[in-house]
Amino acid sequence: MRVDRALVRLTGRLQVTGDVPDELRGKPLLLAANHIGNVDALVVMAACGRNRLAVRFLATGGLFDAPVLGSLLRKSRHVRADRGRATASEALHRVVDALEQDHRPVLVYPEGRISLEPDLWPERGKTGVARMALASGAPVVPISQWGAHEVVRYGMPRVESPRDAGVLLRSWLGAIRRRPVLRVHFGEPVDLSDLSADKPGDAARARDRIMRGITAGLTPLRADEPNAPRHADATRPAGDKRSPWRP
Numbered sequence: 001m002r003v004d005r006a007l008v009r010l011t012g013r014l015q016v017t018g019d020v021p022d023e024l025r026g027k028p029l030l031l032a033a034n035h036i037g038n039v040d041a042l043v044v045m046a047a048c049g050r051n052r053l054a055v056r057f058l059a060t061g062g063l064f065d066a067p068v069l070g071s072l073l074r075k076s077r078h079v080r081a082d083r084g085r086a087t088a089s090e091a092l093h094r095v096v097d098a099l100e101q102d103h104r105p106v107l108v109y110p111e112g113r114i115s116l117e118p119d120l121w122p123e124r125g126k127t128g129v130a131r132m133a134l135a136s137g138a139p140v141v142p143i144s145q146w147g148a149h150e151v152v153r154y155g156m157p158r159v160e161s162p163r164d165a166g167v168l169l170r171s172w173l174g175a176i177r178r179r180p181v182l183r184v185h186f187g188e189p190v191d192l193s194d195l196s197a198d199k200p201g202d203a204a205r206a207r208d209r210i211m212r213g214i215t216a217g218l219t220p221l222r223a224d225e226p227n228a229p230r231h232a233d234a235t236r237p238a239g240d241k242r243s244p245w246r247p
Contacts, residue, residue: 001045001046001049001054004042004045004046004049005046005049007042008042008043008046008182009046010176011039011151011172011175011176011179011180011182012043012147012150012151012175012178012179012180012181012182013179013180013181013182014043014046014047014050014182014184015181015182015183015184016047016050016051016184016185016186017183017184017185017186018185018186018187018217019051019186020051020053020105020141020186021189024139024141024189025053026103027103027138027139028099028100028103028136028137028138028139029099029103029105029106029138029139029141030095030099030105030106030107030108030129030132030133030136030138030139030140030141031044031048031055031105031106031107031108031140031141031142031143032107032108032109032110032129032140032141032142032143032190032210032213032214033107033108033109033142033143033144033145033214034109034111034115034122034143034144034145034214034215034218035109035111035112035113035114035115036114036115036120036145036146036148036149037114037148037149037150037151037152037154038114038151038152038153038154038155038168039148039151039152039172040145040148040149041057041107042148043145043147043148043151043182043184044107044143044145044184045057047143047145047184047186048105048107051186053104053105054104055104055105055106055107056079056098056102056104056105056106056107057079057106057107057108058079058080058091058095058106058107058108058109079091079094079095079098079106080094091128092128092131092132092135095108095132095136096132096135096136099136099138100136105141107143108128108129108132110122110125110126110128110129110130110207110210110211110214111123111125111126112125112126112128114154114236115243116237116238116239116241117238117239117241117242117243117246118228118238118239118240118242119227119228119229119242119243119246120149120229121215121218121242121243121245121246122211122214122215122218122243122245123241123243124211124241124243124244124245125207125210125211126207127203127204127206127207129207129210130192130203130204130205130206130207130210131197131203131206133192133206133210134192134195134196134197134202134203134206135197139189139190139192140189140190140192140210140213141186141187141188141189141190142186142187142188142190142210142213142214142216142217143184143185143186143187143214143217144184144185144187144214144215144216144217144218144221145182145183145184145185145218145221146183146218146221146222146225147180147181147182147183147221148182149229149231149233149236150175150178150180150231151171151172151175151180151182152168152171152172152175153167153168153171153233153235153236154233154235154236154237155167155168155171155235167235180231183221185217185218185220185221186217187213187214187216187217188213190206190209190210190213191209192206192209211245212245214245215243215245215246215247219247226247
């Protein structure tokens with residue numbers, strides 16, 4: 001986390017608003033954030049550090065298989081999720097177990113990928129984080145962020161060659177020169193007290209409340225960019241589905 005904070009300070013100007021209530025600290029807690037870029041996890045981690053939170057991530061299995069990084073992730077007790085495999089559903093049980101064994105908060109991206117919404121508003125999202133919350137009973141604090149998409153170009157899903165790495169490195173060096181503002185907001189805990197893990201449809205209802213919480217915090221962060229982001233990234237793919245949550 002010290003290395004992460006140093007990198008974020010080098011890259012841009014971090015602004016953090018909101019916090020996690022004191023009564024939720026030291027207890028099982030889920031954080032749910034919008035996903036806007038390749039390095040936004042680093043920005044969220046730095047914001048959590050500023051708010052005195054040692055956060056763990058639900059991260060794709062490929063990162064755990066990487067040399068050096070994989071060992072660090074395992075030793076830090078981050079939680080593995082294998083996408084597109086039969087074991088993907090195990091992530092729910094892993095998160096529930098992780099919350100029971102270690103009360104440091106776990107951060108999950110409900111969208112499951114960097115948003116492909118044309119204007120970078122949150123996508124509809126998946127029910128995974130909602131199911132984790134209902135199964136564990138852990139409160140959910142929505143985190144909204146804006147600005148991290150300006151740090152590194154989307155480029156490609158995986159870095160597979162020196163050329164790919166060069167694309168990312170050059171864009172990061174450009175961000176260091178520009179010093180973008182990296183905004184992160186911790187919202188109010190989402191009320192899921194009337195929902196149950198066993199009741200059909202409640203996971204979708206919980207998902208909707210969580211995504212609305214994220215969007216409510218995001219709206220003021222990008223008040224001067226309500227439509228297309230000013231920062232244009234020609235390498236970021238965009239779908240044609242508009243966010244159901246956008247104001």
